Amino acid sequence: MAEIIEDVQMDTQEIEQETPPSDVFMAPSIYKADIQAGKSYSHFSPIPQQVAEDMSTEVVLGVDEAGRGPVLGPMVYALFYLPIELHHSLLADTHHFDDSKVLTPQVRSNLMRKLCTKGSDLYQAGGWATRLLSAQDISAHMLSPAVYNLNAQAMDATIDLIKGVLAQGVNVTEIYIDTIGRPEIYQKKLERIWPTIRITVAKKADSLYPCVSAASVCxxxxxxxxxxxCYEPYHNHDAGVDESAGGAEVKVAWGSGYPSDTRTSTWLKQNMDPLFGWGNECRFSWSTAKELLEGKKADVAIDWPVEDDSNDMRMTDFFAGRNESGGDELVDWFGKRVTEEMEVF
Known part of the structure; x- marks a missing residue:
C-alpha cells in the first residue's frame, strides 16, 4: 500500500519561509545537469582541516532534511559534523545556528556561504554532505508495484550519508538525528548498524542540537x-504581461512548492499537460498531482505502465530490450514528452 503524504497546512509567514529567495546561494551541492534531468545524487564536502590534521579527533554529527511535504522539487537530506569540543561554541555561540525554519532565507544563505568559504572558521572546522532525492525518483519508487515508501527512502538516505563520512575515516562518536516518525524505532535500527556510536534520534532535534541545526541549513x-x-526551464514559458504595470513582463513563479501555497496549486493547474502532466520536478505520487491527472481536471485518461499478469512483457519492452537501458522503468517514464527528435511510428 502506498504511503499517503498529507499536505501540511501553513500560514502566510510559514509559506514565505519555505519559498526560495531570489538570490539563494548556489552551494557546491547543486549539480544543475542532474537536477534538471531528474536524477538523485550525493555530495560530500572535503574533510575539514581541523579534522584532517588528526583523524583520531572525536567528531559529533547531525542529520536533518528539507522538502518532505512539497509536491514540487526534491527532498534533501543533509549532515554536518565537526570536533565535539566546538559543537556549541562555534555553531551556537559564534554563528547562532538554529532550526532553518526560524531563520530568514537571507541568514540561511549567508551561513551556507560561510560553510563553503575557504579560510572561514566554519570551513576549517566543519564538514557536510547532502543527499538529493529527486521528485521523479520519489514518485517512481512510491508508485512502483514493490512500494518503496518515503520513510524507507529517508532512512536509506541517512544511512548512506553517514556511511560515506565514516568511509573517509572520520572518527564519529556521537550522532544526532531529527525525525518525524517514532524516534525509538529509528534509533534502534541505527544502533544495530553502529553499536559503538552514541546515537540520539529525537523530534525537534534541529532546535536542540547545533550540529542538527547546521545540517538543517545545509x-x-x-x-x-x-x-x-528546476524552475529555470519555465522562466520564459511562465512570463506574462501585467497591464496594470504598463505592460511590463512579469514572471509567474510556483512559490514554495507546497500544495497549500496558492501559487503552487495555481501553477500546477495552469501548466498541466493533459497527457504528460508536468516535468520531472513534480511528485506524481502526491494526491495533489494524482487528482489533477486522474479525472478531476484531466481530459485524457492515464494508464501508467505495469506488468501484464498474463505474460512477462511490459509496454516499454516494445521500445527497448529488457536489459539494455539498465534504468528503472518508472523513473525513466515520468515527465517524458514527444519532441521533434523522437520519431513516432
Missing part, C-alpha cells in the same frame, strides 16, 4: 537552490 539551502534550478 538541507534547506540546497533544497531552495535546487527548486530554483
Amino acid at each position: 538541507a534547506k539551502v540546497t533544497r531552495d537552490a535546487a527548486l530554483d534550478v
